[in-house]
Amino acid sequence: MRYAYAITGALLLGGATATLALQPGTAQTAQNEPGAIQAAAPRAGAPGSFADMVARLQPAVVNISTKQSIQVPQQQTNPFAGTPFEQFFGQQQGQNGRPQKREGQSLGSGFIISADGYVVTNNHVVAPAQGATVESITVTLPDRKEYTARLIGRDEASDLALLKIDAANLPYVKFGDSARARPGDWVVAIGNPFGLGGSVTAGIVSAVHRVTGQGGAYDRFIQTDASINQGNSGGPMFNLNGDVIGINSQIFSQSGGNIGIGFAIPAEEAKPIIDKLMKGVKIQRGYLGVTLGGGVDDDAAAALGIPKNQGELIAGVTADGPAGKAGLRPGDVVTKVNGQTVTPDTTLSYLVANVQPGQTARLDVLRNGRPQTVNVTVAARPSNQELAALTGQGDDFSGGDDAPTQAVPASSALGLVVQPLTPAIARQIGVDSTVQGVVVAQVDPSSDAAGKLRRGDVISAINGVPVRSSGDMTQVVAQAKAANRPQVLALVQRGRGNPAFVPLRLKS
Numbered sequence: 463m464r465y466a467y468a469i470t471g472a473l474l475l476g477g478a479t480a481t482l483a484l485q486p487g488t489a490q491t492a493q494n495e496p497g498a499i500q501a502a503a504p505r506a507g508a509p510g511s512f513a514d515m516v517a518r519l520q521p522a523v524v525n526i527s528t529k530q531s532i533q534v535p536q537q538q539t540n541p542f543a544g545t546p547f548e549q550f551f552g553q554q555q556g557q558n559g560r561p562q563k564r565e566g567q568s569l570g571s572g573f574i575i576s577a578d579g580y581v582v583t584n585n586h587v588v589a590p591a592q593g594a595t596v597e598s599i600t601v602t603l604p605d606r607k608e609y610t611a612r613l614i615g616r617d618e619a620s621d622l623a624l625l626k627i628d629a630a631n632l633p634y635v636k637f638g639d640s641a642r643a644r645p646g647d648w649v650v651a652i653g654n655p656f657g658l659g660g661s662v663t664a665g666i667v668s669a670v671h672r673v674t675g676q677g678g679a680y681d682r683f684i685q686t687d688a689s690i691n692q693g694n695s696g697g698p699m700f701n702l703n704g705d706v707i708g709i710n711s712q713i714f715s716q717s718g719g720n721i722g723i724g725f726a727i728p729a730e731e732a733k734p735i736i737d738k739l740m741k742g743v744k745i746q747r748g749y750l751g752v753t754l755g756g757g758v759d760d761d762a763a764a765a766l767g768i769p770k771n772q773g774e775l776i777a778g779v780t781a782d783g784p785a786g787k788a789g790l791r792p793g794d795v796v797t798k799v800n801g802q803t804v805t806p807d808t809t810l811s812y813l814v815a816n817v818q819p820g821q822t823a824r825l826d827v828l829r830n831g832r833p834q835t836v837n838v839t840v841a842a843r844p845s846n847q848e849l850a851a852l853t854g855q856g857d858d859f860s861g862g863d864d865a866p867t868q869a870v871p872a873s874s875a876l877g878l879v880v881q882p883l884t885p886a887i888a889r890q891i892g893v894d895s896t897v898q899g900v901v902v903a904q905v906d907p908s909s910d911a912a913g914k915l916r917r918g919d920v921i922s923a924i925n926g927v928p929v930r931s932s933g934d935m936t937q938v939v940a941q942a943k944a945a946n947r948p949q950v951l952a953l954v955q956r957g958r959g960n961p962a963f964v965p966l967r968l969k970s
Contacts, residue, residue: 490577493518494635494704512650516662519704521633522574523652523697525602525659526583526611526625530594571653571697572601572625573706574634575736579609579627582736583696584711585616588623601627604660615739619747620680621711622732623696624739635698637736638705640728643667643684651688651710653697663689665722671807672725674714682812683725684708690724699726708732748817749843750790751783752776753960755953757806758795761965765942765951766795766925767831773797774810777953777961781896788838791829792953792961793926798826814840830926875939875968876950877909878902880932883920891918892957898922899955900929910949910967920955943968 498518570587574580581601590596599611609627616623647667655661665688672685686699690713699708708726738745755777756762763770773795779786790796797804799813800823817823819842827834880900881887887901888894899922905912915921921929924938942950949967956962 581625640707653694747815748840751780753778755963877906879904
């Protein structure tokens with residue numbers, strides 16, 4: 463997955479060309495007023511040409527560029543360092559040995575949403591590069607008029623930003639209802655691919671509410687085959703009514719160019735955030751304090767004996783977080799939030815993020831196959847920096863100076879030899895002292911676990927049941943066999959990484 467900065471390409475459509483000629487909209491009228499757009503592009507069927515519609519919409523689509531000051535670190539490889547010639551070969555470091563600064567820039571697209579100059583774009587178009595400072599933002603209209611823009615607000619999580627230019631009587635466009643979009647609908651995109659301003663492409667909606675696997679509350683896009691390339695980020699995606707139903711944001715590409723898989727932020731997600739940024743309201747999202755173990759796929763469903771694609775597994779719970787205080791546990795499967803079903807398209811992250819902090823969320827949970835209800839008082843999501851977790855790995859350990867423990871076979875059905883996790887072993891394999899479970903000492907190379915687990919992994923639970931000894935594991939495996947389940951689901955911790963669910967097939 464890569465950020466895209468543009469739209470490019472051309473679409474040739476056969477058939478008669480529409481003869482209706484539309485004049486540009488007046489300054490105080492949206493370019494995409496329903497009557498005008500429907501006249502240019504009738505809702506029934508595809509038009510012979512998109513030209514009349516584009517003529518009305520294009521004046522409100524702008525190019526956005528930034529100038530950034532990037533600090534260049536001091537060179538550490540001067541071969542004359544420490545000699546009388548150092549000063550002659552170290553000038554690139556700047557005066558008084560200070561790092562130099564160089565100029566950088568970014569380029570993208572945006573669109574005007576009000577006659578007085580509010581402009582929407584992607585956050586990554588105007589955000590500073592690492593180690594850089596944004597010195598200026600320039601908005602260029604299709605008539606080549608340039609304006610210096612002010613950053614009103616930006617939201618990193620949704621990748622949205624709002625700018626303001628000092629102008630009046632500007633052409634503008636309005637958001638539409640992206641919830642009504644369907645696969646197969648025509649869409650038109652206008653943007654600034656590779657610096658080629660005012661480029662127009664068309665295509666169809668390939669999918670709605672597409673989850674790309676990046677995770678987070680805003681991993682939910684409209685997918686399109688309209689050509690999107692570098693420079694189009696922040697540009698609008700229009701339906702045939704001329705409504706902005708998406709903001710072009712990303713592409714999936716192995717080459718860096720368009721291969722017909724582009725993603726736009728749905729208007730239904732973007733407009734409420736833009737409205738808050740315009741009012742100066744802080745963007746807040748709901749937070750549970752859990753680590754997610756993914757959806758209920760075939761393996762998880764088989765191991766737990768529940769329907770697939772319904773709910774998401776909880777892999778870890780922050781002890782002092784909202785979920786921990788409410789009694790949510792690792793291994794729980796959350797199936798609903800306030801009555802809304804958790805699915806691969808409507809994820810737990812998405813549903814929780816849209817709960818107002820301070821409100822109580824009702825979670826429908828499956829625990830050991832039994833339905834339960836957990837009421838959680840949702841908190842405000844901390845910043846990304848505050849949520850950053852330490853990572854680490856370790857795969858070698860011994861008994862240390864604690865009381866010796868002996869590794870014993872856990873179950874021939876799993877092909878594992880385990881031993882209790884002691885504080886000394888925890889230090890040596892690099893797991894947090896709060897982690898509990900058994901540590902893998904040996905893995906049978908002929909078992910299913912051989913390709914998934916390794917020495918030093920910690921198993922905290924199986925099928926949602928905590929395990930603290932070889933006996934615990936044997937008992938859970940026996941229960942799975944009695945229920946005719948071909949595999950179990952182990953909650954595994956490796957080093958300081960996030961815990962993950964690993965399906966393990968049982969040996970007969």
